[in-house]
Amino acid sequence: MRRSASKKTGQSNSTSPITSSATDLFRSASSKASSKEMERIDNLFNSYANRSSSMIDPEGIETLCSDMEVDHTDVRILMLAWKMKAEKQGYFTLEEWRRGLKALRADTVSKLKKALPELEKEVKRPLNFVDFYSFSFRYCLTEEKQKSIDIESICQLLDLVLGSQFRAQVDYFIEYLKIQNDYKVINMDQWMGFYRFCNEINFPEFGNYDPTLAWPLILDNFVEWMREKQT
Template sequence: MNASEMAKISKPEWEKATSELRISNVKTLSTALHDLEDLLLLDKPALRPTASAPTKKPATGSCDPYNRSRYYGYATNTTKFFNELYAFCFTLAKPPQVRNIDMETASAFWSVLVVPKYPLMSDILQFINEKGTYKGVNKDLWTMTLEFCRAVQPDLSNYDPEGAWPTMLDDFVTWKKNGAAGDIPM
């Protein structure tokens, strides 16, 4: 929708996006959102263009429920477009004239964006909630948290303590290795 503000879509943004995507009802909007979730968040295989789906023509004759041209573009490089979505979410969640987003908002976004792809993020969120001392997330921490989840194995076996990770992530590793709550044998 190219919304410029979190949790708000202006009428012109809505009209432009639904027109371009040829979405005219809630069911079709739901289909489009599920398609994107499956592709970018859940890493499900991309849908194939239908035989009669137009590439540059209007909807007439298309078997697709909406204009999937953007979707098919995203499917060409899901990593690139996930990275763009992830970066956009930081910008969207960050209040104007502020450099950070609050931890509660960051945690909510991480739960939706990162947990489905990288289960290690669930442990990081548990750590953040238990610790309770981290209040905000700057762009560096936002970016490095995704990179950490991509690079480090869930069992932390390939974690390099000499790496240049943000302090919060180093603290998480210490917490996890020292027997995080729920991991301590009884």
């Protein structure tokens, strides 16, 4: 009886090294695959990077867009910058590039191009879009300590980022921004306020717009201008 018991113990122990060995092999293979993927991501970065700055600069981004057959003004390039959490407009560092491409599982130009439609879907999820909308403003702050963006650039950015979702609101707001003389620049509070306005206010009736609430003054002026236009 005792021998039988010791046999059982021995059998249960003997499976442990096998299981452990299989796990180690899997980890090793997974680690090697991940390492190879990162190597390809780095090689791809180097093919577009400026050697003197060790960054992908505007010229490198244009070449990348050309290789992906995507216009460099396409909103998905801005979405790609968002995915990378890029800090400087028109530039990608190696760390940003790795972060974005690893998340997209793209280690070739072909895979990166194929990942763009899924990236677009990801950005358009409500919570992600608020973050992307906020990012797009910050990304355009090109000078140190800059907190606002000129009207002409804002009009282009609004059209690019929000035009497909709120066409009428964006078109009328751009028209207003171009003819008004009170504002030369737009700040983050006004930028975010317009997105909330598009989501919450009945347009173009404005029946639920209350100017006594905490709307940026520029939106009070915009609604007033629209109402005058309608009458």
